Amino acid sequence: MSNDQRSGPSPKAGRQIIGGVLLCIAVSIVYLFWPVCQPIGDVPAFEGVRSLEERAARGEPFEKKDGIWYLCKPRLARAFF
Numbered sequence: 001m002s003n004d005q006r007s008g009p010s011p012k013a014g015r016q017i018i019g020g021v022l023l024c025i026a027v028s029i030v031y032l033f034w035p036v037c038q039p040i041g042d043v044p045a046f047e048g049v050r051s052l053e054e055r056a057a058r059g060e061p062f063e064k065k066d067g068i069w070y071l072c073k074p075r076l077a078r079a080f081f
Contacts, residue, residue, distance in 0.1 A: 036078060037063060037070035 052069050056062040063074045073081075 032076040033074045035061075035072045035074055036073040037065075040069050040071050 050058075052062050052064070056064070063070045063072050
């Protein structure tokens with residue numbers, strides 16, 4: 001057997017597999033943390049002491065687009081909360 005013959009995958013193939021796995025993990029993380037916005041009614045039940053404008057200014061996940069209020073949360077938060 002000569003030194004030119006190797007058994008198993010090449011080091012380049014191993015790096016490609018590791019790179020593919022890391023890419024899949026990165027895409028999954030981005031997907032889970034990407035915000036999803038759902039429209040809420042005219043006057044939601046949870047709007048009490050503070051208006052949605054004040055709550056949005058404080059950093060809560062409310063956005064107003066084209067005159068409609070949306071509650072925006074990441075997919076991960078929507079799945080468990």
